[in-house]
Amino acid sequence: MITYMTLNKHTLTNLNFNLYLGVVFNALSEFPAFLIMFFYIDKINRRYALIGFTALSGVSSVLIAVLGQQKGSLQIVLELVSFFSASTAFDMMLIYTIELFPTCVRNSAIAMVRQALVFGGVFSPVMVAAGRENQFWSYGLFGLVIGLSGLFVVGLPETRGSVLCDTMDEEEYKTWANEQFIG
Structure with missing residues (x-):
């Protein structure tokens, strides 16, 4: 997901669409993604969303790769849906990451998320170049990675409305207490 957002800004050149208009549309699609997170993050189930x-x-990304260069307007619509969804998921993932970890290790967890973003930025030009030959290497591969x-997230707990722990001991006790209550 993180790499796709970085890659997506470069792969617009691989679509059969005006590059400048595509960049404007991508920028405009990030705004509703932010608004959804701002207004609905406390109302939605993070895992399912x-x-x-x-x-x-x-x-959407895999469909872009499957279509090839044949449908310019459909490609940009699919790209915008994909970019909007990836942006929304990225915003939600940052909030979810903060809520999953106790305060004592939260900075390290966020640093690892940021490192993944940088790692994606390093490899995105390579994937864009490969995508000029075959769109699967840019849109298809990253679509599969994002989807999978x-x-x-299925194995992670829901954090909406839960208390954030400060230490690992508090987190372990909370987990133990939940297991005792359920079991």
């Missing part, structure tokens, strides 16, 4: 947004982004990586 993250799975939904990553699946939608992944499917969203499935890892």
